[in-house]
Amino acid sequence: MEFCTERLILREFTDDDFAAVHRYTSNPDAMKFMLWGPNSEEETRGFLAKVAALAAEEPRTGYELAVTRRDDGALLGGGCLYVTGTNGEIGYCLSPDAWNRGYATEAARELMRYGFEEHRLHRIFATCRPANAGSARVIEKLGMQREGHLREYLYAKGRYHDSLLFSILEEEWRAGQ
Numbered sequence: 001m002e003f004c005t006e007r008l009i010l011r012e013f014t015d016d017d018f019a020a021v022h023r024y025t026s027n028p029d030a031m032k033f034m035l036w037g038p039n040s041e042e043e044t045r046g047f048l049a050k051v052a053a054l055a056a057e058e059p060r061t062g063y064e065l066a067v068t069r070r071d072d073g074a075l076l077g078g079g080c081l082y083v084t085g086t087n088g089e090i091g092y093c094l095s096p097d098a099w100n101r102g103y104a105t106e107a108a109r110e111l112m113r114y115g116f117e118e119h120r121l122h123r124i125f126a127t128c129r130p131a132n133a134g135s136a137r138v139i140e141k142l143g144m145q146r147e148g149h150l151r152e153y154l155y156a157k158g159r160y161h162d163s164l165l166f167s168i169l170e171e172e173w174r175a176g177q
Ligand SMILES: CC(C)(COP(=O)(O)OP(=O)(O)OC[C@H]1O[C@@H](n2cnc3c(N)ncnc32)[C@H](O)[C@@H]1OP(=O)(O)O)[C@@H](O)C(=O)NCCC(=O)NCCS
Pocket: 029, 030, 031, 032, 033, 034, 077, 091, 092, 093, 094, 095, 098, 099, 100, 101, 102, 103, 104, 105, 106, 127, 128, 129, 132, 133, 134, 135, 137, 138
């Protein structure tokens, strides 16, 4: 599984990616709004094992892909799409040195295209924590609409967290193409 965009290649993670993956999964700034991390080395190995198992599932409904730069092959982070029936959920996490260059938006756009065109999804949603302004901006750039504020929706790292919920419908996505 490999997707090419203007500046990126989204591809399967391999065990050889360990060092590049651990660089951002162990970074407290990158993990501030994530439900997991900062990772120990063992946790990052567990993540790579989990994504390999996901890639082997048939039919495939979960995609956790490495986001790499076409120019130099650098691994910038990860992007994901999870399919449940006619709904999809997307997410992303990049290394801080790759932030604010439009990479997450470019990667997520491609995952949305794949979800709508290949999985024939009707709706794709994303969540982010209310304080995660960068992620909320990515979601806005993707053309998603805010659906709600989910109070104490997730339990992680010892407490409950609110989430903002956004989505885009297939017809809205097509209209924006
Ligand atoms: C959220 C994240 C994926 C964004 O990646 P990115 O490649 O920087 O995203 P983009 O460059 O496509 O867009 C970021 C936008 O947010 C804006 N932004 C970034 N930080 C911001 C802040 N603190 N306040 C307001 N806007 C902010 C940027 O200016 C940019 O908007 P613009 O294009 O209008 O200028 C990245 O910061 C990240 O990996 N964070 C850690 C993991 C994470 O939080 N993942 C999301 C979980 S829901």
